[in-house]
Amino acid sequence: MNRLSQAVVMLLFGGAIVKATLTDIFLRYVKEGLRPFLIAAGALLIAAAVMTIWYELRPGSRPDAGEHEHDGHGHDGHEHDGHGHGSHEPRVGWLLILPVLGLLLVTPPALGSYSAGQAGSVAVAPADDANYPPLPAGDPVPIGLLDYATRAIFDDGKTLTGRTVQLTGFVAPGPDGEPMLARMVLNCCAADGRPIKVGLAGDTSVNAPADTWVQVVGVYSDRVGKDPVNQADVAYLAVQSWQQISEPKQPYE
Template structure:
C-alpha cells in the first residue's frame, strides 16, 4: 500500500497522471494516494507495536504467503517505467467516436484568430452536421497524432476520454490535400487547412469520418494533455 500510494502521488504531482485519467481527476488521485500512504503507515506502526498479534496463541506465528510479494511488480512498473499514452494502435483497433450535433440549427462562430483552433471532435461535428457552414472561408488548426487508414493513407486522431484511459475512444479525421505522407504513426502534428465536403467511413464501426483539406502541417512534440 505504501508503494502504491507513493506511485499514485508521484504520478499526481507530475503530468504523468494525464496518461491515465482526465485532468479534472487530479484532486481525487491525490486524496486516494494520501489515504493509501496513511493506511500503510498506520498498519506498519501497529505491526511493530504489536508483534504478538501475529501469534496464534500456541506459539506459532502466521506468515503471509510469499506469492503476495508479486503484488509489488505492477507498482514497481508504475514507479520505474511509465507507459505512453494511448496512440495509433488503439485508434486503429477501435471505431471512431460518433460526432454529436450541437443541438441548435446554427453553430457558434469559430474562435478568434487565423487560423482558428478547433478540437477534432468540434471540427467533425461542424463538418458532418453543419456541412461546414460555420467554417466557410476560414482556416482551422487541428492537433493530433498520425494513424493509418485501411487504405494506407494518413489520418489525424486523438483519444477521447470519458473518465480514464480504459474507456478511451478515438476521434479520427481524414486528411486530403497536402497531407503528411510517409510520416510514422504516433507522430504528433499540427495541421492547418479548410473544410472539405469529402467524407469517409470508419471500417471498424462504419461511422462517418470528416475530412480536412490540408494546406500546411508541422511536426510537434506530444502535448502535456494528450487526450481530448
C-alpha cells in the same frame, strides 16, 4: 505476507499514485479532471500505511518470542499442520508490488495509431440545440478534432467556411494507406478510450510515419468518408500546411 509487509506495499502504492499525479504521468491513464481524486486517494493510502506501520512497530504491540498463548487443551495459540510446522501465509501477495514498480519505474506511451486502427471512430453527435457557436476570432484557430468533425458533419461546415483551422493529433493509417489525423477521446480513463479520426485532403500531403504528432493547418472540406471499422462518418480537412511537434502534455481529448 504479514500486516507490516502489507503496510509497506500500501505505502509504496500510495506514493506511486501521488508521484504519478504530481508529475503528469497520470495523464496517460485518466482525464486531467481526476487529479484531485487521485491525490486524495494516494494521501489516504499513505496515511493508512503509516498508521499501520506505527501500530505494528510500537513497543508492546507484539508478544515476546518466548511467550505462547495456550488453550484449555494444552495447545499453544499457533496453528500447525500435520507435520508439526507452523502455517505460512501465501507469498503470492508479494505480486502486488509489481504494479507499484510499474508506476514508479515505467512511463507508458499514450494510446496511439495501433489503438486507433483497432477501434472505430467516435460517432459524432449533433449539438442538443443544433446551434453551433461561431469560432473564436483569429486564423488559424486551434480547434479539437471532435469539435471539427461535429461541425463538419452535422453543421455542413457553416461555422467552418471561410475560416482557417489548426488541428493537433497523431498520424494514423487510413483506408487504402492514406494518412489520417487521429486523437483518442476519453470518457474517464484510457480503458474506455476511442479514437476520433479526421481525413486529410487537399494538395498538401502529410508525409510522416504513424504515431508522429503533427499540427495541421487547413480549411473545411465537404468530403465525408467512412471508417472501415465501424462505418462511422469521417470528416475531412483540406490541408494547407503541417509541421511535426512533440507529444502534448495532454495527449487525449
